[in-house]
Amino acid sequence: AQSVTQLGSHVSVSEGALVLLRCNYSSSVPPYLFWYVQYPNQGLQLLLKYTSAATLVKGINGFEAEFKKSETSFHLTKPSAHMSDAAEYFCAVSVALYSSASKIIFGSGTRLSIRP
Amino acid sequence: SQTIHQWPATLVQPVGSPLSLECTVEGTSNPNLYWYRQAAGRGLQLLFYSVGIGQISSEVPQNLSASRPQDRQFILSSKKLLLSDSGFYLCAWSVLGNQPQHFGDGTRLSIL
Numbered sequence: 001a002q003s004v005t006q007l008g009s010h011v012s013v014s015e016g017a018l019v020l021l022r023c024n025y026s027s028s029v030p031p032y033l034f035w036y037v038q039y040p041n042q043g044l045q046l047l048l049k050y051t052s053a054a055t056l057v058k059g060i061n062g063f064e065a066e067f068k069k070s071e072t073s074f075h076l077t078k079p080s081a082h083m084s085d086a087a088e089y090f091c092a093v094s095v096a097l098y099s100s101a102s103k104i105i106f107g108s109g110t111r112l113s114i115r116p
Numbered sequence: 117s118q119t120i121h122q123w124p125a126t127l128v129q130p131v132g133s134p135l136s137l138e139c140t141v142e143g144t145s146n147p148n149l150y151w152y153r154q155a156a157g158r159g160l161q162l163l164f165y166s167v168g169i170g171q172i173s174s175e176v177p178q179n180l181s182a183s184r185p186q187d188r189q190f191i192l193s194s195k196k197l198l199l200s201d202s203g204f205y206l207c208a209w210s211v212l213g214n215q216p217q218h219f220g221d222g223t224r225l226s227i228l
Contacts (some may be wrong), residue, residue, distance in 0.1 A: 034216050042203075043222045051214070090159070090160070091216040094214040094216075101148045101173075104150075106160045107159065
């Protein structure tokens with residue numbers, strides 16, 4: 001069965017520091033992987049997606065993620081944190097339901113805090 | 117461009133009362149539609165999905181039901197709410213296959 005595991009429920013970094021949010025996946029087939037961000041009391045916004053093209057995926061707001069099959073990882077990074085990056089981040093994998101539908105299985109989330 | 121609307125944004129209901137949450141999508145035809153629940157301190161759980169009008173699949177047994185009376189309308193209902201139904205409910209849409217899902221702003225439901 002496909003799943004994702006996010007390491008660390010809470011990550012705190014200083015403004016301007018590197019952001020690294022960890023995600024490992026489990027999948028018996030080539031996975032479709034996503035990172036979503038959720039600001040307080042809002043829905044989820046897609047940051048980036050991996051769909052078996054380039055292994056380094058660039059997203060919005062300066063985030064990127066690298067798909068590493070050998071490590072079954074899809075970690076999210078940003079070179080320099082900004083105060084506005086404080087939010088909950090979810091790693092997710094898409095699982096086919098049947099011919100036209102799929103469901104997203106989410107990790108448990110990582111809350112990112114930014115210190116001034 | 118496609119947009120998704122959910123309402124109401126917040127709702128406070130007494131135990132045993134009925135529920136109706138509505139979600140509509142604009143700018144696309146025949147989308148796949150989904151209802152998720154996010155309980156406090158927990159991740160998101162898929163409740164229902166639909167690949168067409170009148171076609172509803174349930175992922176988990178529960179006190180809730182879903183309906184899709186029109187192509188771009190998805191409704192989450194309950195006849196009698198339980199305390200355990202509290203949470204943040206999110207509607208989402210996607211196109212075919214393993215494309216990302218796009219989420220509405222959610223409804224925060226509190227049961228008293």
